Amino acid sequence: MSRIPSLTCPAPVLVLLLWAAGLGAAGQFAKIAVPFAEFAALYPDAGARIGWLLTVISLIGAVFGALAGAVVSRMGLARMLLGGLVIGGVISLWQASLPGFPLFLVSRVFEGASHLAIVVAAPTLIAEIAPDRYRGAAMALWSTFFGVTFAGVALFGLPLVAQAGPEALFGLHGMFLLVMAAVLALGLRGRDTGARRVGDGAPAGSVVGRMIAACRSPFIAAPGLGWLFYTLTFVSLLAVLPERLDPALRAQVTAAMPLTGTAVALICVPVLMRWRPASRLMPLGFAGAALVAGVSGVAGLMGLALACVGLFACLGVVQGAGFAAVPELNLSADDRAMGYGLMAQTGNLGNLLGTPVLLALLDLGDVPVMMGAVAATYALAVGALALLAARRRRQMGL
Secondary structure, three states, X not given: OOOOOOOOOOHHHHHHHHHHHHHHHHHHHHHHHOOHHHHHOOOHHHHHHHHHHHHHHHHHHHHHHHHHHHHHHHHOHHHHHHHHHHHHHHHHHHHOOOOOHHHHHHHHHHHHHHHHHHHHHHHHHHHHXXXXXXXXXXXXXXXXXXXXXXXXXXHHHHHHHHHHOHHHHHHHHHHHHHHHHHHHHHHOOOOOOOOOOOOOXXXXXXXXXXXXXXXXXXXXXXXXXXXXXXXXXXXXXXXXXXXXXXXXXXXXXXXXXXXXHHHHHHHHHHHHOOOOXXXXXXXXXXXXXXXXXXHHOXXXXXXHHHHHHHHHHHHHHHHHHHHHHHHHXXXXXXXXXXXXXXXXXXXXXXXXXXXXHHHHHHHHHHHHHHHHHHHHHHHHHHHHHHHHHHHHHHHOOO
């Protein structure tokens, strides 16, 4: 890898700024998902179509995530990040005018492209900027951007919406993205923002060839494959499990589940990575989650509540280690960009499929069947990651 140019601000500060850019990207989901009832009231004639305003970004990511990784690595990380922030900010400010439903839906398509640019370029830049000693901790910090944003919008965004309407939240979000673009334009000054060389045997200019090579690589594809199994269940369990809990415990456990996962990812995973690499922590997290999910399927109400928190603690290991595994397994910025692009693609695909599948399983046999299937999903994740690890060892001649 070429030497990293000198930065105009210290590396820890720049890592925090890039993480803040991730908060803005997560806000593209949270600004609609958290105050969804209030937002839906603005478009009463949309009916069930209102849900598309949430899912269209996931659709864009599910289809074009890997392509975003290839384009970002070719055109320059800083340039694509700043472009994504500016486009996202302008769109959010325009959405604050509350356009008609069809125009709003079209704007979400372009917002999906902005989101992809940010979530692929920002973690790749963090992996380049963070010193080797602290790279795992920096990536664990990045992994919290969704949970922190949703918690922040719930705490501060909902009161703003209640007082000034959803348009105030959109406007604030748009200004935040534009401010982050300006600050990062200064912080990233002097970095290489030009096109990068395409590697792994893909011809220069062949984006499709680059994507195929990435998907076939056990180094680039492994974190993304693990992320597919993670996202198949994470959001869907948050949506489905609380209704199965004791009403007296429901609010506390629902809040504790994502907070526990975020705390484990941020605090425990960097410590664990001192003894075990992130690529080996991912299957361990899945194995623990499979065990807890299997037990929770036959537990009583109190046991289910405890199992929910324990399950999300195990998933916190997967969350923190998943993002850290990309720079651990891939040394070049090209490969890291492709790795995060694949994570964006598989993550959005998992989010799209997870909740409908879990609801169908609940109809078949309630909690025991659903949690048995969840445990089997995690067991498949362990097996799939083990196969890719074996391929990596063969390629390295070990």
